[in-house]
Amino acid sequence: MKADPAGVLTGAHFLDGDFACGEGAMAAGCRFVAGYPITPSTEVVERISRRFPTMGGTFIQMEDELASMAAVVGGSWTGSKTMTVTSGPGFSLMMENIGLAAMMETPCVVVNVQRGGPSTGLPTMVGQADVMQARWGSHGDYEVIAMSPQSPQEAFDLTIDAFNLAERYRVPVMFMMDECVGHMTEKVVIPEADEIEVVPRQLTKKSPEEYFPYDLNGGQLPEFARAGDGYRFHTTGLTHDEKGYPVMSVECQEACVRRLVEKIRDNADDIVRFEEEGIDGADVVVVAYGITARVARMAIEVARNEGIKVGFMRLIVLWPFPEKRIRELAGKVKAFVVPEINYGQMVLEVERCAAGKAAAWLVPHGGGNVHDPETIVETIMKAAK
């Protein structure tokens, strides 16, 4: 379906990543946002609060992040596309209800504009230390999708993709921006509404008598019914059967939870997204995401000038992790170099998938700033030996 023109601010703009993300949400058809202010994410909702009343959207600033996430899950059950925005401390608070969204299979988008952590950390300065939390933050077994933009243009484009993935897989999608991209102002081109493809909320075609909220009909995903359409369904965070009723048995847990995990894992090939450049014949591959990808490119150029054969892989979808590709590359290259603004998170995945066939070198950074490209070059040199 094409985007609703009411939400699409067509044209060439000079926007920061936060504003671009807000525009992306509105273009994707999001019409209910509940948020709580936290630096550096607040600008997303500030923009939305200004534009929503002109396009039939409702924004509410809730009393805390727990309420925001709960309202986002509730709002999604009315059929609306919903979103919340936060940063590290708020992300931690939202975890229980992210788990609820995963368990109830509620499509929604959670934007985390990452800052230096842990705890209150560096509120106005960049970090990338929440990427593991995006995957494992809530308790129990579940799978989510997480994405990482590297520019305000991508903050616009990928937000629309995030909403589409959320609808397609009935899963909360973690949009892991970082403060640098969020507060960086660049040219953002927003196309015409009919050039933007959005996945609408898929409603069941069954009658209320035949409908069960978690009936799979032989597929992998249940069909959605809105609250207020007469379906009278029940849904719960407890382990449930296909009727949405809580069942406390080992079999039900197996059926319920295995599917939550498999619906993403089995479709990983369709969800995984990355960009590659110069991989063929490379000895070292730099794997980076977000703002670090832009810094890494400079380091790669320097290293190539020194004669090292360096390839570049930029992760766009962080979770599910591109395991297949890394395993494949591990057999062909000497080492991976993973610069990230944390003390080692995605590098653990790279190392796991490399399975000893290639080394995985971390270029850590505590946060507050982007890497000095020299540090990345140094590690590339070491890795190439």
Place this chain on the structure above:
Amino acid sequence: MRYWRQPLDADRVEVPRGEVIIIADRCKGCGFCVEYCPCEVLEMSEEFNCKGYHPPLVVKSGECVNCNLCEMICPEFAIFTVAQTGAPPAGSQDEVTA
């Protein structure tokens, strides 16, 4: 029901008559209906239902006035009353003292 005198409009008012229907296997023997029936129509039975509770029993079947109190107060949805039309008015055995 006990009256302290004959109501002045006793000959004009038709006291409704009800039938008590008990879904015995749902009862958990709490005793609310027996305690609060204004016509003392119910008593706890000596029987056991399938879960081992004592459900109520209608002991004064002519006296139910279809007030619905048992239906409203039962937490188990195990008892309700239905109006009985064309039956003799309830309370024909009421006692009138002095």
Place this chain on the structure above:
Amino acid sequence: MSVATKQAARELQEHPSAPLLRMERIPHVWCPSCGIGTVVKCYATALERSGVDLDKVSVVSGIGCSGRVAGYMKLDAFHATHGRAIPFATGLKLGRPELLVTVISGDGDLVGIGGNHFIHAARRNMDILVILINNFIYGMTGGQNAPTTPISAKSSTMPFGNFEEPFSLPHLAASSGAPYVARWTCLHIRRLTWAIEEAIQRKGFRFIEVIAPCPTLYSRLNKLGTGLGEMRFYHDNAEIKHGCDTKELDIGFHEKIICGKFVDEERPSFLERMDSHYREVLGDKFVPMGPDGGMIHE
């Protein structure tokens, strides 16, 4: 209850509230002489009598014994996380304004962990009907102290008696800004049903506290007999005082309980205020979200 419903009930030998209940899950999990079933009956009766479109009614419950209510009602029912029923309900209401959203949950859930959400929803006059079933304890988890447990009452985490001052819930709701505040007990079945019916017709944050017996935890730990013993206590010690000052509604341990409707005011609800404000400030540029909500249909 309509005559037609009753005739059908007799014919099928099924309870007249059955159309509003998930009968395949009855008998429910609540203990013998627990009051929650009675509250569900009163709510179901009030819904039927009020004539609202039942397809547009949503029920949200939290975690706890009272939180299981959503699982037994044949409406769009949501069993959310502990304490977050009110913001979840806020999302439902704001996402589709034509819904009648009810929150039915317990004292620990709504004013313990959910306390912050409770006061803010009341402050905003959010359009939700909240029925709080107060059994003075955290029942499902084994009888821990609750923010409503009276002083000197025993619980599993205060085995020597509670020494913390409890909330007076109508006072909390009224001072946070709720326009409709009432308290009844499980014994006051007709007044409770009437209060729910009345509240359904109102707008804004309607709050009804229902005092319920908890035979397995509160009554047992405090040697108050079964639920029937508690109901007898309500019979002898509940006093109806409509319009009573909410400052005087504290409940001591096994002491007088004042019931009634304490606040019933006309106050613009959150949605009304949002609408009229944006209309005033933005004029023609304001595009409200329709009653059908924020979903963009194909």
